[in-house]
Amino acid sequence: MDLIIENISQFFQYTGFANGDWKYLIMILIGLLLIYLAIKKDWEPMLLIPIGFGIIMGNIPLFPGLSVGVYEEGSVLNILYYGVQKGFYPPLIFLGIGAMTDFSSLISNPKLLLIGAAAQFGIFGAYMISLALGFSPAEAGAIGIIGGADGPTAIFLSSRLAPDLMGAIAVSAYSYMALVPVIQPPIMKLLTTKKERLIRMKPPRPVSPTEKKIFPIIGFLLTAFIVPSGIPLLGMLFFGNLLKESGVTRRLAETARGPLVDIVTILIGLTVGCSTQADKFLQPKSVYIFLIGALSFVIATTMGVLFVKFFNLFLKPGNKINPLIGNAGVSAVPDSARVSNNVGLTYDKTNYLLMHAMGPNVAGVIGSAVAAGLLLGFLS
Amino acid sequence: MKKFRLIWVLASLVCIPSLSAYAQSQGDMRLNEYLIVNTTDFQDDFGQHNGWFELFNTSYGTVDIGGCYISNDPDNLKKYIIPKGDVLTKIKPRQHILFWADNQPFRGTFHVNFTLAESDTIYFVASDGRTILDRIEIRKDLPENKSFGRSTDGDGEWGFMDHTSPSTNNSGTDNASKSSVLKEKDPNGLIMTLTAMAVVFTALILLSLIFKLTGTLAIRKHQKNTDEAMAGADKQNVADVAETSSETYAAIAAALHLYIKESEAHDNESFTITLNHTDRSYSPWSSKIYTLRQTPSVKKNNR
Numbered sequence: 154m155d156l157i158i159e160n161i162s163q164f165f166q167y168t169g170f171a172n173g174d175w176k177y178l179i180m181i182l183i184g185l186l187l188i189y190l191a192i193k194k195d196w197e198p199m200l201l202i203p204i205g206f207g208i209i210m211g212n213i214p215l216f217p218g219l220s221v222g223v224y225e226e227g228s229v230l231n232i233l234y235y236g237v238q239k240g241f242y243p244p245l246i247f248l249g250i251g252a253m254t255d256f257s258s259l260i261s262n263p264k265l266l267l268i269g270a271a272a273q274f275g276i277f278g279a280y281m282i283s284l285a286l287g288f289s290p291a292e293a294g295a296i297g298i299i300g301g302a303d304g305p306t307a308i309f310l311s312s313r314l315a316p317d318l319m320g321a322i323a324v325s326a327y328s329y330m331a332l333v334p335v336i337q338p339p340i341m342k343l344l345t346t347k348k349e350r351l352i353r354m355k356p357p358r359p360v361s362p363t364e365k366k367i368f369p370i371i372g373f374l375l376t377a378f379i380v381p382s383g384i385p386l387l388g389m390l391f392f393g394n395l396l397k398e399s400g401v402t403r404r405l406a407e408t409a410r411g412p413l414v415d416i417v418t419i420l421i422g423l424t425v426g427c428s429t430q431a432d433k434f435l436q437p438k439s440v441y442i443f444l445i446g447a448l449s450f451v452i453a454t455t456m457g458v459l460f461v462k463f464f465n466l467f468l469k470p471g472n473k474i475n476p477l478i479g480n481a482g483v484s485a486v487p488d489s490a491r492v493s494n495n496v497g498l499t500y501d502k503t504n505y506l507l508m509h510a511m512g513p514n515v516a517g518v519i520g521s522a523v524a525a526g527l528l529l530g531f532l533s
Numbered sequence: 534m535k536k537f538r539l540i541w542v543l544a545s546l547v548c549i550p551s552l553s554a555y556a557q558s559q560g561d562m563r564l565n566e567y568l569i570v571n572t573t574d575f576q577d578d579f580g581q582h583n584g585w586f587e588l589f590n591t592s593y594g595t596v597d598i599g600g601c602y603i604s605n606d607p608d609n610l611k612k613y614i615i616p617k618g619d620v621l622t623k624i625k626p627r628q629h630i631l632f633w634a635d636n637q638p639f640r641g642t643f644h645v646n647f648t649l650a651e652s653d654t655i656y657f658v659a660s661d662g663r664t665i666l667d668r669i670e671i672r673k674d675l676p677e678n679k680s681f682g683r684s685t686d687g688d689g690e691w692g693f694m695d696h697t698s699p700s701t702n703n704s705g706t707d708n709a710s711k712s713s714v715l716k717e718k719d720p721n722g723l724i725m726t727l728t729a730m731a732v733v734f735t736a737l738i739l740l741s742l743i744f745k746l747t748g749t750l751a752i753r754k755h756q757k758n759t760d761e762a763m764a765g766a767d768k769q770n771v772a773d774v775a776e777t778s779s780e781t782y783a784a785i786a787a788a789l790h791l792y793i794k795e796s797e798a799h800d801n802e803s804f805t806i807t808l809n810h811t812d813r814s815y816s817p818w819s820s821k822i823y824t825l826r827q828t829p830s831v832k833k834n835n836r
Contacts, residue, residue: 263744270730270737277726284722291712293722361751364744371743379736516737523736527729532712 172214176431184208184426187328196331200304200422204327207426223427234424237319240312242421243305244389249414250305250518251369251393252406254486258512260364261357264464265474265509269516271460272482273524275300275453279445280528286441291315294528296442299326300449301521302333302483306386308425310525314532320429321439325446333488336447337454337480338496344458345476349465350500352475354509362400369394376523382533383526390522450483457482457513474509481510484517559601559659561592564669565629566682568697569649574678575699577644583635584649585699588657590624591687597623600660603632603645605652611662613638613645627686629700 165171187205191198210230215222223230236242259265280297288296295315298307299322307326311319329336373391377384396406458479465473477497481489493510567586568574576582590596599622604612615622619642624630631643638646649655649671657667669691675681680697683689685704694703719725 260744260748263741263748266737266741266744267734270734273733274726274730277722277729281722281726284716284720289712290715290719290722290725358748358752361755364747364751367747368744371747372740375740375743376736379732379739519740520733520737523733524729527732531725531729532715 167216167219169214172216174214174431176435177212177214180212180429180431180434181209184212187324190331197327199418200327201331203419203422204324204426207423208324208429209426210423211427211430222430223424224430230424230427233420234428236417236420237308237312237424237428238316240309240385242417243309244385245417246305246414246421247386247389247522248393249410249417250486251390251395252397252409253414254394254397254515254518255511256368256394256515257360257365258357258508259515260360260368262509262512265478265512266516266519267464268457268460268474268479268482268513269518269520270482271479272453272457272513272517273301273520274456275302275449275451275483276521276524276528278452278456279449282445282448283441286445288438288441291532292318294532295319295322296445297449298322298521298525298528299329299442299446300453300483301517301524302326302330302450302453302485302489303518303521304330305421306484306521306525308421309386310528313529317433318438318442320425320434321442322446323425324429325443328443329446329450330485330488333450333483333485334492334495336450337489337492340451340454341458341477341480341492341496344455344462347500349462349476350497351504352473353501353504354475354478354506355472357508357512362398365398366395366400369398372519376519380523380526380530382530383522386522386525387519390518453483454480475504475506478506478510478513481512481514482517482520484514484521486514486518487511489517490514558592558594558596559598560666561590561594561596562598562601562624562657562666563589563591563683563687564655564657564667565589565686566680566694566698566703567634567649567655567669567671568678568680568699569671569673569675570677572677574680574697577633577635577640579640581635583633585631585633586649586655587682587699588624588630588632589683589687590626590628590630593626595623595625598630599623601666602656602658602660602662604656604658605647605649605654607654607656610656610658610665612647616642629686631700 169177184205184207187201187208190196191201191205211223217225219225220228221230222228223234225231236245276297277300278297279300280293283293283296284290291314295307295311295313295318298310301307304323304327308319308323311322315322369391372394373387376387380387393406393409396402396409458476460482461474461476461479465476468474475493475497478490478493481493483489490507490510490513494505494507497504497506565587567584569584571582571584574582575585577585588598598615599617599619601615602611602613603615604610606612621630621642633640633644634647634649634652635644636646636648637644652671654668654670656665658664659666672681675693678697680694680699681691682694682698682703683691686702689703715725
């Protein structure tokens with residue numbers, strides 16, 4: 154009888170109940186909340202469901218040493234997490250993004266690239282705020298990249314500059330990306346006049362296949378020569394686009410934008426979620442990261458819209474840009490472009506801004522990858 | 534043939550630089566520091582004070598020096614072979630490895646079979662046994678327990694070292710990280726922000742200008758092609774009109790007239806569309822009962 158009791162008692166020591174803590178419970182609730190938001194509100198479900206479930210998986214209290222946890226060397230989750238730690242998942246996602254992105258709107262109107270550049274103020278504004286709050290420059294750089302509104306870039310950079318903060322940064326970046334339709338419209342309305350919101354932009358000119366083929370090659374050469382530390386992201390982005398536009402690698406392009414990006418999205422979402430173990434995640438720094446993340450989105454949107462207004466001062470009346478596409482400079486493809494379109498339609502039901510907004514939107518992806526390369530070069 | 538020649542030229546261009554490269558970049562290893570007379574300095578694993586010299590991996594990849602040679606004799610570059618298969622001979626990026634010049638090679642991989650006191654030059658030789666990857670002349674005037682080394686690991690000028698630094702940085706202290714330097718020089722991040730935004734804008738402005746240019750060229754080319762096509766079409770039309778006889782036109786017109794008349798087609802549309810409900814009567818051709826496979830019946834054998 155004693156032996157049975159001893160066995161049961163020993164077994165109990167291995168259970169999650171014996172090793173549990175209120176912190177784990179909070180994290181599990183956060184995971185459940187993300188899953189709820191993804192299913193019920195349809196907020197970035199492709200990302201929030203893997204991350205949400207990953208948070209639950211990573212916060213089951215464990216008896217240490219069983220080689221099960223994400224931080225225990227050799228465990229299955231640890232092996233899958235290797236792609237996040239070593240930063241090879243994000244470039245693979247960029248490969249898929251490149252293979253699914255049509256840069257035509259940008260090629261037809263290259264000045265829209267500058268809006269993508271202006272929105273990167275969000276990254277560096279957040280960097281300055283983080284420094285003021287006492288984070289080290291490397292940590293501040295990793296937090297700042299949330300303002301790029303680009304999940305893979307945020308994971309890539311934080312895995313290099315501040316691995317301890319990566320979980321909080323990734324969850325924050327994806328959460329605010331999902332909240333783009335909530336965060337951006339009030340700022341856009343606040344900073345624009347009714348007259349500006351009604352500006353009709355010239356329809357984009359047709360882009361020849363040759364121009365589309367040249368774009369990824371020149372784009373890569375130019376940006377990579379200026380910021381070589383961005384090669385993993387920029388190289389994969391433009392390579393993916395070349396696969397799409399070359400016209401002779403259809404199968405490779407389909408794999409890159411289909412099964413490959415799906416597999417990596419599952420792995421990155423799940424393992425990033427798992428990495429948010431309560432003892433590492435629930436700390437005052439995480440609260441600051443979430444606050445700074447929100448501010449970075451506000452700064453990026455504000456600067457994007459204000460830059461268009463400033464730019465319009467130098468453009469002829471027929472060539473003016475609708476400032477409602479300024480918000481699309483934060484990458485968050487294609488959500489922020491969709492926000493531009495929807496807000497535009499509320500003021501003029503026939504003024505479709507989607508195609509115009511896609512220009513700064515994809516420029517934002519390039520801009521945030523360049524900014525990430527810069528931060529990596531300066532701070533690593 | 535032309536294509537084959539091009540492939541051949543490209544392959545040659547790729548191969549030529551690789552001929553001078555060595556497996557896993559052994560050429561990235563550099564002699565970095567040495568000490569001849571050791572009485573009170575660093576001790577080896579056997580508690581002995583002996584002369585030593587240091588190699589440094591200048592690259593950002595692991596280099597396996599197993600199979601390379603170390604010598605003090607220009608006529609016998611293969612004097613000491615660094616044993617293969619020892620994990621310790623895989624030198625990590627930007628790391629040092631120390632060799633004891635005690636003439637006691639049986640003490641381990643990193644004990645060579647000569648001393649520095651009897652040497653004029655140390656040679657680090659590639660695994661082919663012929664190519665000297667690095668060499669350093671030994672200064673006989675080196676005081677006891679004083680070392681001679683590069684001012685910066687793997688790169689700087691050779692000189693007397695203030696302190697010996699076996700297996701560690703010659704510059705004395707670790708370089709401060711970029712992050713800590715930035716924290717000191719740019720505490721509020723303003724300089725970083727301005728610099729980085731200038732670079733981001735420069736990159737995207739350049740990209741924008743290039744694509745404005747390629748766009749202009751593409752539009753011109755498109756216009757040129759269109760003009761040529763139009764001119765060609767006009768010329769062809771003139772030639773065709775000249776070549777086409779009036780009988781041909783009459784034959785085409787007659788054929789069209791007959792076709793329109795016979796098919797009861799008309800040129801003037803009423804612009805009215807009438808949708809009529811059509812009752813489809815039952816047909817066994819569309820019945821699922823006849824198109825699905827029947828469930829096989831089981832015959833029981835009552836024998």
